[in-house]
Amino acid sequence: MKFVAFERKLQGTGASRRLRVAGKVPGIVFGAGEPVMIELDHNALFHALKKEAFHSSLLDMELAGATTQVLLRDFQMHPYKPQVLHCDFQRVDATTKITKKVPLHFIGEEVSPAVKTDHCTVNHVVTELLITCLAKQLPEFIEVDLSGLTQGHSLHVNDIKLPEGIKVVTHGKPNPVIATPVAPVAEEVIVAAAPVADDGKKKKKK
Structure with a gap:
């Protein structure tokens, strides 16, 4: 799978909040070199996260005109909103264990x-x-x-x-x-007892 990321220059809580308001998601790429701060389109990432392959396969990340293979390592969701707050990717190559x-x-x-x-x-x-x-x-x-x-x-x-x-x-x-x-659980059948017939004659009141 392929996705597009953009370099993120501003850092900090305030900058991340402004990114989210603008429909972006802050993230980071680490491993095999210096960590790189990135930002991604929220809607594209949100729908990608619904796909099983995005979580368990090598991904082609396009960043600054170059394509790098990465793995999704972690992501953070809002406690109650359908919103991605942050994501982490690991840079790998074919021989990375x-x-x-x-x-x-x-x-x-x-x-x-x-x-x-x-x-x-x-x-x-x-x-x-x-x-x-x-x-x-x-x-x-x-x-x-x-x-x-x-x-x-x-x-x-x-x-x-x-x-x-x-x-x-x-x-x-x-x-x-x-x-x-x-194994299936056998249903217990309970048979109700038939009411006892009253054969005796009712006594007449004197």
């Missing part, structure tokens, strides 16, 4: 024995993974095939076929669960 969260795309769930035969629902315990790789190897997402999932057996990190050069960071957990089937 990076650590980045990548989303998981699940496929084959509906044809798995757990769902098709045993009518389980699948709980996606993890929806993204923290990985390390070279920048040129960074995938936009990792595909997780659930077609072989069976009742009573979970899918773990070691069961995923990872792209070449990708390593998962598990923070000490040897083999975390990715997805697990949940």
